[in-house]
Amino acid sequence: MKILWVFAHPERRSLGGSLLAEGLRTLESLGHEHRTSDLYGMGWKAVVDADDFGGASRERLFVGAEQERAYTERTLSEDIVREQEKIAWADTLVFQFPLWWFGPPAILKGWFDRVLVQGFGFGIKGPDGRTLRYGDGGLAGKRALVVTSVGARDSGFGPRGIHGQLEQVLFPLLHGTFWYTGMAALPPFVVYGADRLTAAGYAHGAAELRERLRTLHTTAPLPYRPEAGGAYDEDLVLRPEFAPGTSGVGVHR
Template identity: 35%
Template sequence: MAQKTVLIVYAHQSLGSFNSAVRDVAAKELSKQGYRVIVSDLYAMNFKANSTQDDIIGDLENPELFQYGEETMRAWMKGCLSDDIKAEQRKVKEAELIIFQFPLYWFSVPAIMKGWMDRVLTQGFAFSLEKMYNNGIFKDKKAMLSFTTGATESMFRPDGINGDINVTLWPLQNGTLHFCGFQVLAPQIFWNPAHCPLAVRTAMLQGWHERLKGLLAEKPLTFAPCEFFGLNFQQGFLLLPQVKEEQQSNTYGITTGHHLGKPLPPDNQTKAHSPDD
């Protein structure tokens, strides 16, 4: 049986950071379990964050009006993407699980990691209108966010000053990972480690180590399936009338994003739930 692969896409500038320690715990434990662990250390690689014409080798289809998505899709089909993109796409293809390890910047990923997503997850390779969400290209792969915050957990509660962490995570987990088909595992959040005592940071790392022992067997987060929607432009990709009717009696919305004007389902983007929850 071929050895299974885990890819860690890592973004932190410092060798001595807590993120670095989190990455090392994951690499060591998953290697111990028999996985081949690949780390894309984006800062060490000097990975290019901006999406430009340089990402395409050869002539453009429409040089007068450069459209990055269309041009990179064609280049992917012809094998004409830049070497750095092709190298990362090979890693993605090989990986059963991708862990994105980073410090939370402005409620999102650092620019260099956003650039990785913009450039590596090209149309055709990672998604299409026919292959997206639970019908997506990477539906047999898992992905997750593992990140540190500069804020306390209470600040990201629904009544906290930063608002509900589930809302913060929705664009990344649904709009990027799940959109490409990934089964999204619950995020690993390290709350405010820079201002925690050493004993607390040690306990955080130990908790991560314990979780890693069963990580690949975890249930993914719940998202609204494509079958709930009209999947063409005539139907507007809108929730089907019968689904709306079925949802009327439910206390909560379907997901954090598809709330239907109802209270958000608790912990929708932070914990996996069984269908009966």
């Protein structure tokens, strides 16, 4: 397999940095190729602006249109192009980050904003003129895995936990970014209680990560409904015969 590992943590000597090293060693031992984007180490620019789109009009910036124009005309900034080349090379993407305020750090959100541009990650039309998304799109055929750590105990993210179930907390990323662009979202890998992890706890988490990576190619993705599968009406609302009487993000599985 060809794996791109996107790492978003400011400290390589952290738990996250240790898990990154463990993960890359495991991929190598399994014979997989890998490339890494260490966003803090790269000094990644996290904000979209006109400088991303060489030749963008300064009168008024329409981000989506300028993204697509620059992608088509090959005038995107070099840092964006390098990341897109890594994505095109990979068949699986791993996104590792600490869970901050129930989401990834701003630097990773900025990577999504700047790299998955219109015309590359989304906004692509099929032969029938239909916009390809939610199971289709520019990244269809790839798989995506979240590797994250949280300070809270796992019970707080359980079915009745105060924080909410983690898969639903991460719904904007798993469904709204991965699945929207066509990537199959794998069940997230999580290390809980990161702030109080003992040596034994780390050894357990590292072993679980090695196992997840060993089965990376066979793990079943989250069974999200494709937009083009007939479950949604013309207004993109789930038809009443699917998950009848229920609502919320869970109905999209």
